[in-house]
Amino acid sequence: MKEVPVILFGVGGVGSALLRQIVNGRSPLATRNQIQFNIVAITDSKTMLWDKAGLSDEQLLAAVDAKTQGLPVDPARQARPSEAKIVQKVAEANLDSAIFVDVTAADGLEPVLMQVLNRGYSVVLANKKPLAGAWETAVPFYNHPRLRHESTVGGGQPVIATLRYLLDVNDPIYQIEGQLSGTLGFICTQLDAGMPLSQAIAEAKAKGFTEPDPREDLGGKDVMRKVMILGRMAGWPLEASDIEVESLYTPDLANLSVPDFLGAASQLDAAMKERVDEACVNGQVLRYVAELSEGRGTVGLKPIPAGSPLANMKYISFRTGFYNDEPLLIGGKGAGVEMTAAGVLGDMIGLVREQ
């Protein structure tokens, strides 16, 4: 049985789900994988819990339950040390083979993550930011033997693992394509049914499918980040400017408050209806598709045949040397904190197995 120290950055939805999966699954996880994860530190944006010997399951579950109020503050160390100091603490405690897990959406963690890797520790990212910034700062994180990031794309589905396998066996990647946003998939399906765009947006928001500001989804940036991560893994030194992103809202709506945006969104309806109708006449539906090949890509609405298997599926596909006439496809919903957390857990297990 290997005991593995774990440091968790971020105790939001994914972090909490991960802690619950580890605590509630201790016995089957240990039996199957011969691994015992010792959570030595968990941090949110305000504070941290730390125990060199491993926080108790009770402490972890209490932290999960309390997460809406922030972690319970330990009076002895109310001020949260910076992530860099946490790395230092781990080093001083001689916690060999520790795994640092970043499930935040934080900017600027790159230097800390580099420090972690340089000290010989491992990293698991659900946070896309360190991989999706400028090529120069991101490149050390690609194909690093002690860094994994399954949950950055496909929300826990084995998309990254599949691409890694194709690259391992020397299969050239020709094209990467997919519908990568469940939110935009939902909105597109509503458009098929004749609903105006503004109403589809409101409905998606009401159902909790969007970010608090739906423009985060509608702008396509998150889809762009995902496809950039896949493309960079495939060996293309992509910058954001290499990917053309279509926003589903016009620039004049960018600076409104959220309620004002929702009110003004109806001015997008007529133009969108025209596009939906034109596709419909040709037996097509509009889908928000990401396409990438030879180091250039587009992310945006594309008419595809209404009867195509891909019209009604969230998916990612790889066209490669081996999978050329028909691409290799990973599909299904693949969203939600439980699946994303499972992807992180799978990465943690994989890292231990390969040490």
Place this chain on the structure above:
Amino acid sequence: MKEVPVILFGVGGVGSALLRQIVNGRSPLATRNQIQFNIVAITDSKTMLWDKAGLSDEQLLAAVDAKTQGLPVDPARQARPSEAKIVQKVAEANLDSAIFVDVTAADGLEPVLMQVLNRGYSVVLANKKPLAGAWETAVPFYNHPRLRHESTVGGGQPVIATLRYLLDVNDPIYQIEGQLSGTLGFICTQLDAGMPLSQAIAEAKAKGFTEPDPREDLGGKDVMRKVMILGRMAGWPLEASDIEVESLYTPDLANLSVPDFLGAASQLDAAMKERVDEACVNGQVLRYVAELSEGRGTVGLKPIPAGSPLANMKYISFRTGFYNDEPLLIGGKGAGVEMTAAGVLGDMIGLVREQ
């Protein structure tokens, strides 16, 4: 750079493709994976080539080129030693961490494979037989840390890896489903278009999509073996009798010669046409689908909605605790010796990484 001795049982289509991928990919495979595969023995059913230090790339490519005539016979050791003797030779040569690769379709290799594992070597199977026999003889090969078998199901697509990941993270498997036969998928599509079954069979055979005896495909045994392997991985101690298999030909045609079978197959047409027509009236098409849950399964024709994404796709899907309302799906063609060989190569790389 790790040097890894490899012993290859079987130099047919998959074995030859594997040797070509290794020999032609030496430099990129070594650069990316830091592994050098030394092929120390290759065998077909008649003879073997052996070199403790590793066969040269020229010898390997010559063997691949000569494979239709059998391996070139080395006069010094014309008689092919049994697989058990090869294991002995490997042990005497102190070839630590050797990988034995079985890409035959041979029966009865189980004792040799057990010997290999017991001596601390690793095994990669594309051969389904050792995993699909009686539970008692097959069970030691399941979830063994030094045995992999990606290419037994899905022809090199990461189906086994995906199921392994779900099991690793303690996700309960509720249902496994799929269209697992490209040959039967082709035949079903011809039926949709109104072609009689006998003609669809003849056409599939003419295109080289079937085994030499098409009843191997039509009987459903191969699909049954695949779904049994997935089910056993999922933890169900399945025997062949737990899976109901529908054969697409009647028992009276079982003992005819192949030409006689093809001649007599037209007697199947009327009954099949009736089923196809009945499905069509309901907006459905017939597909040869494998379904497995709670340790029992069926393999056979099933009407599914013509517009379903799954009507026109070879796929395997997993319904699990996390992927419950919409299953996790791996799709695409996934057949052919190159992809199957790539699955074997991926397993070899994975085993080295985890040692």
